[in-house]
Amino acid sequence: MKRESQMTKRSKYGRLTSDLISQLKRIAGDGNVLTDERLEDYSHDETLGIERFKPEAVVLPETTEAVSAVLKLANEHCIPVTPRGGGTGISAGAIPSYGGIVLSLEKMDRIIEVDADNFVVVAEAGVPVSELYKAVEAKGLYYPIHPGILSSTIGGNIATNAGGMKAVSTGVTRHFVLGLEAVLTSGEVIQCGGKYVKCSTGYDFTQLLTGSEGTLAVITKVIIRLTLPPGKTEILYIPFSNLKDAINCVPVILKQGILPAGLEFWEQDIVKPVEQFTGREMPLNKHAAYLMLILEEPDEGRLNRLARRISDICLQNNAVDVYVPGSERARKQLIQARESFYLALEREGIAAIADIVVPRSFIADFVGQVHRVAERHSLKIITCGHAGDGNVHLWFADKDSPAIRQRVKKALVEIYGIGVEMGGTISGEHGIGLAKKEYLGIAVEKSRLDLMRRVKRAFDPNNILNPDKVF
Numbered sequence: 001m002k003r004e005s006q007m008t009k010r011s012k013y014g015r016l017t018s019d020l021i022s023q024l025k026r027i028a029g030d031g032n033v034l035t036d037e038r039l040e041d042y043s044h045d046e047t048l049g050i051e052r053f054k055p056e057a058v059v060l061p062e063t064t065e066a067v068s069a070v071l072k073l074a075n076e077h078c079i080p081v082t083p084r085g086g087g088t089g090i091s092a093g094a095i096p097s098y099g100g101i102v103l104s105l106e107k108m109d110r111i112i113e114v115d116a117d118n119f120v121v122v123a124e125a126g127v128p129v130s131e132l133y134k135a136v137e138a139k140g141l142y143y144p145i146h147p148g149i150l151s152s153t154i155g156g157n158i159a160t161n162a163g164g165m166k167a168v169s170t171g172v173t174r175h176f177v178l179g180l181e182a183v184l185t186s187g188e189v190i191q192c193g194g195k196y197v198k199c200s201t202g203y204d205f206t207q208l209l210t211g212s213e214g215t216l217a218v219i220t221k222v223i224i225r226l227t228l229p230p231g232k233t234e235i236l237y238i239p240f241s242n243l244k245d246a247i248n249c250v251p252v253i254l255k256q257g258i259l260p261a262g263l264e265f266w267e268q269d270i271v272k273p274v275e276q277f278t279g280r281e282m283p284l285n286k287h288a289a290y291l292m293l294i295l296e297e298p299d300e301g302r303l304n305r306l307a308r309r310i311s312d313i314c315l316q317n318n319a320v321d322v323y324v325p326g327s328e329r330a331r332k333q334l335i336q337a338r339e340s341f342y343l344a345l346e347r348e349g350i351a352a353i354a355d356i357v358v359p360r361s362f363i364a365d366f367v368g369q370v371h372r373v374a375e376r377h378s379l380k381i382i383t384c385g386h387a388g389d390g391n392v393h394l395w396f397a398d399k400d401s402p403a404i405r406q407r408v409k410k411a412l413v414e415i416y417g418i419g420v421e422m423g424g425t426i427s428g429e430h431g432i433g434l435a436k437k438e439y440l441g442i443a444v445e446k447s448r449l450d451l452m453r454r455v456k457r458a459f460d461p462n463n464i465l466n467p468d469k470v471f
Contacts, residue, residue: 013098013464014078016056024059024101027069032107034058042084042102046149047092047435049352049400055082055096060107064181064189064220067103071218071465072187074101080464081185083214085156086128088149090342090353091433093160093213097468105155108220114139118195119226120178125155125219132224141226144170144261148339155219161211163429165262165338166294168388170227172429174210179223182209185460195223208455213431214466216459230261230296232303235331237323238314239287243267245318246289247364250387253293253313258306262294263388264338265363269397270345270382274337277344282337283323291319291387292338341384341393351400352408353393354436356419357428360390369418370394377411379404391428392419416442432470440470 016024025033034042035057043052061067074081080100087094096102105126112122116139123132129143130150136143146164147157156162158180163172170176179193182205193199193206209217240246246265253260271285284290293310297303311322325331342353358366367383370392374381385392394415398404416426416439425443426432432440441449453471456463 013080013100016079016100020073020077020079021057023073024057024070027073028059028061028066032060032062034060042087042096042104045087045089045092045094047090047095047433048346048350049405050092050095050435051097053095053097053099055102056099058102058104060104062107064108064183067108067183067218067220068187068189070101070103071183071185074464075185075187075462078462078464080467081218082466083159083218085126085153085159086149086151088152089156089160089431089433090435091160091427091431092435093431093433093466093469094156095434097434100464103218105153105218105220109153111135112221114141115195116141120195121224121226123154123222123224125153125158125222127154128152129154129157136226137229140229142229143176143224143226144230145173145176146262148342154222154224158210158219158222159212159214160431161429163386163389163391165264165386167386167391168263169259169261169296174207176225177206177210177222178225180206180209180219181221182217182219184217185462185465189220190217193223197225211431213433213469215456215470216465218465231298232296232300233331234295234303234307235325235334236291236293236295236307236310236314237283237325237334238291238293238311239284239320239323240289240291240318241287241320243289243367244364246291247361247387249291249314249317249319250363251361252317253310254388256309256313258310260293260310260388261296262292263386264292264294264384265387266290266341266384267367267382270341270384270395273344273348274340277340277347278333278337280333280337284321287320292334294335345382345395345397348397349399351396351398351404352412353395353430354412354415354426355385355391355393355428355430356416356424356426357389357391358419358422358424360387362422362424363387363390363392366392366419366422366424370415373411373414373418377407379407379411386428389428390424412439413442434469437468437470
């Protein structure tokens with residue numbers, strides 16, 4: 001599919017004149033409107049192989065009122081607006097491919113309240129997840145969602161419905177979003193949900209905006225449900241002779257009523273890049289496939305009994321061994337190794353990534369078919385993912401080039417089709433953004449796509465809000 005040129009795209013919209021930039025400065029403050037060399041920093045996110053697009057201006061509002069005024073002005077003059085959180089996304093969701101304004105929420109980073117009685121935190125959308133953790137833990141509470149990048153913002157996590165390693169027992173971001181404040185393109189501010197866990201009052205806009213990737217409204221404030229801290233944590237690191245045996249263990253564990261916080265898998269070919277990146281040797285590092293289970297229990301005795309049960313199950317189902325870290329330091333090193341996968345492979349040089357989700361019992365079959373597709377297209381694919389929820393991450397480990405990109409695109413059409421035929425879909429947690437929009441029709445039928453477009457028009461009739469994304 002031939003992509004429109006930047007000039008053609010921009011011709012559909014108004015341009016930021018010097019007068020409009022002056023108005024933006026009056027709204028947000030002179031120092032909060034960037035038009036200089038810093039625009040380059042906002043021309044991309046962490047997505048690989050995507051063209052960079054400079055915005056005409058970056059606006060860094062500090063209040064919801066400023067966001068409202070910016071959107072109202074942009075809507076009146078048909079200026080495209082790209083909302084942005086931490087810029088850590090990997091689906092090109094925060095790239096201003098039509099130019100215009102990047103609306104960065106980075107200065108809206110205040111934690112308004114940690115309400116221990118109601119088990120919620122109220123925060124502005126630009127709060128980094130790492131700071132959210134600190135604030136709630138200081139009050140003896142806990143936010144269970146663990147995205148891969150802790151510098152990501154809570155608003156960005158909600159906009160993409162982030163998942164991460166601990167989704168098995170707790171779910172994903174949307175399961176903890178109780179309420180939102182959001183701004184429409186008209187400048188109207190809406191309040192959705194609240195500090196309550198039950199609601200049967202009209203349409204649920206809180207859940208509609210969660211995962212909408214900044215295409216419907218700009219999220220400015222969030223109300224997040226919290227829990228009590230998990231207590232004790234243990235890691236089980238379990239090697240297998242093949243991926244099928246590893247994945248076959250997963251339903252056996254879950255059918256025993258065991259629900260670990262996290263249940264990860266990976267294959268042997270990711271081990272060496274991670275060791276080189278971290279400078280540490282991984283334990284039992286010569287085997288074909290691995291499971292890593294994160295266990296969280298309120299007391300040590302219960303945790304140890306659970307670890308023994310899982311170890312026995314895995315050894316009875318063809319595990320080679322079970323490694324239990326002997327210290328907190330060793331546990332952290334295993335978690336850090338898993339968190340470093342993306343950075344380690346990026347340093348090695350990868351052309352693209354994908355995050356298909358399939359029913360978890362199909363992971364081994366899906367990965368086998370993925371490798372056969374890769375072989376037909378002369379590509380190397382490294383796989384890992386969240387075995388507990390069926391989310392498979394694919395890393396195209398070839399040096400990026402135009403020829404490789406074309407082969408990757410052809411392979412992805414086949415791979416996404418295989419995943420959908422298995423009852424899955426084309427993204428489990430990264431979102432669609434710009435990077436995957438041309439594949440959306442593989443997973444979503446025409447009638448649902450048409451309905452999504454009508455919802456988009458209802459929220460954003462002039463299509464100024466994050467245009468070129470999802471559709």
